[in-house]
Amino acid sequence: MAGERALGPSERVQDYTARFGRFLAEQVEPLEAELATKGLGTVWAPALDDAGRMHRDVWETRREVQRRSAAAGLYNPHVSADVGGGGFTRVEMQHVEEYVYRTAGLGLGLCGLAWTEGANPAIEHCSDAARGRYLDPLMAGEISAAFANTETSVGTDVLAMETSARRDGSDWILDGNKAWITNAHFADVLQVVAVTEPGAGTRSLTMFLVDADAPGVTRGRDIPTMLGDGLTGELGFDGVRVPAENVVREVGDGFALAMSWINWRRLCRGGMCAGWGYWLLDRALDRARTRQSGGRPIADLQAVQHLLADIDADIYAARSASLLAQAELDELGPYAIPLHHDAPRLISLIKVINDEAFFRVADNALQVHGGTGLLQNSPEEKLFRVARNLKIPAGTVEIQRNAIARGLLRR
Ligand SMILES: Cc1cc2nc3c(=O)[nH]c(=O)nc-3n(C[C@H](O)[C@H](O)[C@H](O)COP(=O)(O)OP(=O)(O)OC[C@H]3O[C@@H](n4cnc5c(N)ncnc54)[C@H](O)[C@@H]3O)c2cc1C
Structure with a gap:
């Protein structure tokens, strides 16, 4: 049983939290003070633009924290060591996350630990070519991601999704719409889940990495939720060409x-x-x-x-x-x-x-x-x-x- 295992913070967690504390004081607080002078609200209650999206300056301040955190070696403790992350266990991550949320509260410091805009356990399975193009820049905080699974008529019932991809030579052509996507407005790379083999149950889906500025990709309206953060939106895919190297892991693993x-x-x-x-x-x-x-x-x-x-x-x-x-x-x-x-x-x-x-x-x-x-x-x-x-x-x-x-x- 787990009760016999060590559940306290390991030495490397203690080292991480000490460094994160200094990072908040030295690198984040000045940015927070600067943001406060701009009249754009706070990170948890940001000003929104005319389309209801998080004001770009607030977004950019968050991005700066992500870049600084990556440079300080703090952004990716949860990512596997095999692809250059910290390789922390889940027990270690629970301590890290608890420290970050308790210390940063609702402030900018929360962006110092990769959230849904960053690297995640799914994208780690990308091809070598995609790694250089997407995973490494994500881990460096140079680009941000969105996970596009949900659709307007399909949330819980994932296997009923309609977004589909068909082969065209060695490429794939993606068609469909996604909704309720965090970071839809700003993401550079989209982790899109689509049907590639209808009727194949849990093998019917494939995950693709899609450039958000690829021809045929559109960013839809903001979906204003009770969070009021201007970060949830729609995405459209109209005949979007995706190279085979952007399939994550294998076809059918989506x-x-x-x-x-x-x-x-x-x-x-x-x-x-x-x-x-x-x-x-x-x-x-x-x-x-x-x-x-x-x-x-x-x-x-x-x-x-x-x-x-x-x-x-x-x-x-x-x-x-x-x-x-x-x-x-x-x-x-x-x-x-x-x-x-x-x-x-x-x-x-x-x-x-x-x-x-x-x-x-x-x-x-x-x-x-x-x-x-x-x-x-x-x-x-x-x-x-x-x-x-x-x-x-x-x-x-x-x-x-x-x-x-x-x-x-x-x-
Ligand atoms: C702020 C926000 C951010 C989000 N970010 C993302 C994102 O980044 N990427 C993404 O892909 N999605 C995202 N989502 C979508 C989110 O994952 C879905 O809203 C969630 O999975 C529920 O789906 P639904 O809203 O369609 O609810 P429904 O599936 O319509 O469910 C409605 C009700 O029916 C119940 N229900 C449905 N099916 C069953 C069942 N089989 N058994 C028992 N009860 C059932 C549900 O529990 C719920 O009470 C986000 C949503 C929100 C609100």
């Missing part, structure tokens, strides 16, 4: 690769929710100690103490469960293709436990702040919206329960 990408996002919930959870708890404790009611701090009131205790209990339980599951997954191979049959249940446990615990944490933290917590774009209000959002992307909480039950019943 479903497995899409699941690698999605599972990566599910696993990241562990550190993200613990980090943001403790950040909210620290802010709630400060507020409880300083806000007065009836001539004494609200921290003296049992009703408020219980809110604080519930926050702590939720974070502690979700963090502990996540670390155990990440350790078990490190042994099974979290992104192996094919995935070990016990892995999906563990991955879904991490996602559903964190999504639901963090929703309660964000709700209770906001409650401690009273009306101030409801102020539009206050950190508590923004993270309450983020927490609500988390239960849907990368597979809804219902779908996680399906995977957990499947894992149990096949035993």
Whole structure:
């Protein structure tokens, strides 16, 4: 069992977090101060352009953090050592992610660790030619990516997607539309999942790397979500020619690769929710100690103490469960293709436990702040919206329960 394994931060995690702390102070804070003078909102509540997209200057400031982080050797700890990443285990990444989210809060520093714009477990399987063209520049923070799986009429039911690719000589021709894509407006390379063998079930899909400026690619409208970040949009593909070298891994591996990408996002919930959870708890404790009611701090009131205790209990339980599951997954191979049959249940446990615990944490933290917590774009209000959002992307909480039950019943 994972309980016997070391679950604390390794030496290289301690080295990473010390360096990341210095990076925030020396490289990110000046950029944050400069952004604050521009009147473009904040990173978590950015000004939007006329089309509803994140203002380009905010976007460019984020990109600068990514480039600086890559130069400092901090951007890719999660990427396999085989392709030049840090090769950190999932337990190590949970500690790294927790540190980054707790320390950066909602600030620019979050961009110092590759998020969905960066390298991911699926793109690591690209060809040597694609590696030089896409993966290396992604890891250097020179370009950014988007994962294009969902369509307007197909979300959960991935195998019903309509975007398709057909062979033309050694090339492929891609046609279709994608929706709800994070970074659709700005990405340089698109990881597109498309049908290549209709009716072949989990072998029916293939993942392609597509230049966002290739003829036939269009960026659609912004899809304004409750996150208000101007980062979610549509993509169109009309007879887009894609060379064979841009097929990721093998034809027919698209479903497995899409699941690698999605599972990566599910696993990241562990550190993200613990980090943001403790950040909210620290802010709630400060507020409880300083806000007065009836001539004494609200921290003296049992009703408020219980809110604080519930926050702590939720974070502690979700963090502990996540670390155990990440350790078990490190042994099974979290992104192996094919995935070990016990892995999906563990991955879904991490996602559903964190999504639901963090929703309660964000709700209770906001409650401690009273009306101030409801102020539009206050950190508590923004993270309450983020927490609500988390239960849907990368597979809804219902779908996680399906995977957990499947894992149990096949035993
Ligand atoms: C902010 C944001 C960012 C996103 N970023 C990306 C991205 O970068 N790339 C990308 O490809 N996609 C992205 N998505 C899409 C996201 O992954 C989907 O929204 C998600 O998978 C759910 O699909 P859906 O919205 O179509 O919901 P539906 O599939 O329509 O589900 C609706 C409801 O039915 C339930 N349901 C559906 N099928 C089942 C079932 N078989 N069993 C039980 N319950 C079921 C669901 O749980 C849900 O409650 C993003 C979405 C959002 C909101």
